[in-house]
Amino acid sequence: MRNFADILIEQSIQKKSVFVVGLDPDIAFFPHFLIKDTQDASQEVIANAIFQFNQIIIDAVADHVVAIKPQLAYYEVYGSHGIRALEETIAYARSKGLLIINDAKRGDIGSTSLAYAKAFLGQSPLSGDMVTVNPFLGSDGYLPFVDVAKNNGKGLFILLKTSNPSSHEIQNLSLEDGELLYFRIAENLHKLSLSTKGEHDYSFIGTVVGATYPLEAERIRQFLPHCIFLVPGFGMQGGKAEDLKVFFDAKGHGALISSSRGIIYCYMDNNPYWEATTAEEMHTLIQKAALQAKEQINAVRGI
Numbered sequence: 001m002r003n004f005a006d007i008l009i010e011q012s013i014q015k016k017s018v019f020v021v022g023l024d025p026d027i028a029f030f031p032h033f034l035i036k037d038t039q040d041a042s043q044e045v046i047a048n049a050i051f052q053f054n055q056i057i058i059d060a061v062a063d064h065v066v067a068i069k070p071q072l073a074y075y076e077v078y079g080s081h082g083i084r085a086l087e088e089t090i091a092y093a094r095s096k097g098l099l100i101i102n103d104a105k106r107g108d109i110g111s112t113s114l115a116y117a118k119a120f121l122g123q124s125p126l127s128g129d130m131v132t133v134n135p136f137l138g139s140d141g142y143l144p145f146v147d148v149a150k151n152n153g154k155g156l157f158i159l160l161k162t163s164n165p166s167s168h169e170i171q172n173l174s175l176e177d178g179e180l181l182y183f184r185i186a187e188n189l190h191k192l193s194l195s196t197k198g199e200h201d202y203s204f205i206g207t208v209v210g211a212t213y214p215l216e217a218e219r220i221r222q223f224l225p226h227c228i229f230l231v232p233g234f235g236m237q238g239g240k241a242e243d244l245k246v247f248f249d250a251k252g253h254g255a256l257i258s259s260s261r262g263i264i265y266c267y268m269d270n271n272p273y274w275e276a277t278t279a280e281e282m283h284t285l286i287q288k289a290a291l292q293a294k295e296q297i298n299a300v301r302g303i
């Protein structure tokens with residue numbers, strides 16, 4: 001049966017891109033034309049600056065990415081104003097034909113997960129197309145996301161092997177039978193993926209595998225042939241383009257590669273005067289960085 005993975009794969013083919021840009025707006029890195037007085041600005045002024053920042057990025061990357069990935073914490077920190085900026089960003093990205101991955105990393109007891117799932121995959125103004133889900137409460141914590149995604153034709157990414165340096169402290173714990181914890185979660189995911197495959201043979205239940213762990217990714221890729229990987233950690237965290245091949249299937253599908261800071265703050269690179277960057281300069285530099293990243297990734301995919 002057709003599912004959200006089909007939409008995702010078809011849009012990636014049409015756009016010739018599996019690249020995703022993360023929207024993690026931090027006003028400390030905003031040029032002055034967006035905001036000058038970061039200390040005394042009201043939350044409303046900050047939220048307006050965030051939306052303007054995101055609009056510039058979305059305009060610059062729209063031709064080169066299949067999705068944008070707002071990280072919720074950067075909006076929640078400004079309360080209702082921040083959430084308004086997120087809602088406006090989601091609506092604006094949609095108007096440019098982009099898919100939205102809400103990086104919320106939610107997961108709770110079943111009833112609360114159901115509420116989270118409705119917030120991010122249902123009819124709410126915060127709702128995107130996919131959401132990141134933390135599986136560490138067990139299956140009653142993530143199955144509500146699966147149900148709501150299925151009923152609304154959307155998708156999710158369950159954390160498996162995250163990109164951060166200490167991810168091994170919990171995810172690589174060895175179980176009694178010698179299996180690693182993240183791999184046990186992968187076994188459950190595999191079972192779920194078999195019964196939720198679409199026309200392109202991928203489930204709408206994907207998984208997060210960091211670009212910083214290509215060795216693990218190779219094994220996970222073989223074990224989870226029906227799960228799309230969301231791959232953060234490319235660029236700023238050290239994930240390299242040449243290591244990305246193992247994240248894809250033989251046709252160059254099956255993974256979305258995401259970068260946040262390396263793209264959205266690229267105007268700061270080697271520029272001591274970055275605070276004076278104009279909107280036009282920001283647009284040009286970000287567009288160039290996104291095109292370059294897309295092409296690097298496509299070269300690895302053989303596309």
Ligand SMILES: O=C(O)c1cc(=O)[nH]c(=O)n1[C@@H]1O[C@H](COP(=O)(O)O)[C@@H](O)[C@H]1O
Nearest residue numbers: 071103132162163210232236237259260261
């Ligand atoms: O789910 C994520 O997006 C995520 C998972 C992961 O394993 N590692 C990871 O860095 N992320 C997110 O990706 C973004 C970091 O991207 P960079 O700025 O490119 O390093 C942040 O918003 C993180 O929360």
